Amino acid sequence: MISIEARLARMALRGDQEAFAEIVGLYQEKLYHMAYRMLSNRQEAEDVVQDTFLRVYNNLDRYDETMKFSTWIYRIATNLCIDRLRKRKPSYSLDAESSDHEGLDGYSMIPSDDRTPESETLLSETQRIIHQAMDTLPAKYKSVMVLRYLQELSLQEIGDVLGMPVTTVKTRVHRGREFLRKKLERVL
Template sequence: MNVLEARLAKLSLKGDQRAFAELVGLYQDKLFHMAYRMLSNRQEAEDVVQEAFMRVYRNLERYDETLKFSTWIYRIATNLCIDKLRKRKPVYSLDAESTDHEGLDGYSMIPSDNRTPESETLLSETQRIIHQAIDSLPPKYKTVMMLRYIEDLSLQEISEVMDIPVTTIKTRVHRGREFLRKKLEYKL
């Protein structure tokens, strides 16, 4: 448990708004990036972050100090993302253009030493195909894949965030990779 986070959570519980603002500052960008990658929609991601912090604030007395604060807040935000994904109408087309990326797809930040217009075009097309494949995953696999490979959480951390046994997380990661491999075999 991060000592700073524990102290800020305790102060926030006592009504210290500056301490809560510090917690928001620590996690706002991280949660937004995670939510944006899961939802591929800037407005929905912003809504999730705002709702997550509102829930954290309202439920600070329920925070279990034996858990990492990051695990608790990621669990809240991840569950909100899953709820939004479940409420969406399913879209199964892998050929459809993504409509709400506003020029940001998360993969555009991959560093490269020797970029040429040709390599940029190939890279952006590859990134688009990968992003579409990830977006086509069912929510239970998409969530695990995003937390594992985009947010770089360990299997144990994902288990804590999603409140699911590690063995289930391992299975979902394996099945998610298989699903992506099959989708990408035909595209790349």
């Protein structure tokens, strides 16, 4: 039996714009949350979601209906996030003055996150610490940890999304947890 998403993909491939709009409606928020957790930047997460749907639309003819549609779309979004993480420049000390911007330190150059005082109080200190620790994970662990613990995908689904064996996923989850444990032991 063909899934609803596969049926929508077929219809969109034949030019049905409403069918593609339904696909966007089904996945837009989920992909945004995943991308935001991986990138910790709202603008980049929005860009990844937009790029994901553009790639989905342009490659609908390549979608293999024997594969879960969610796996296919998550793979595209995750790969785009990983590409962005790899392209980022190495981080520098926030206290060091920038040679490009005389008299400015790293703190003054951090873009605003548009957080309100109300939303800031909703985040507990522990959540912030955990999210900060997640941000320091290497990309290969971060993608697995976000998919496992924030998107709640099974190990098999993560393997399908990332195109790797389940044993590799298990290893990366284990190493990611160890990395976080060591990081959080120093902070908490």
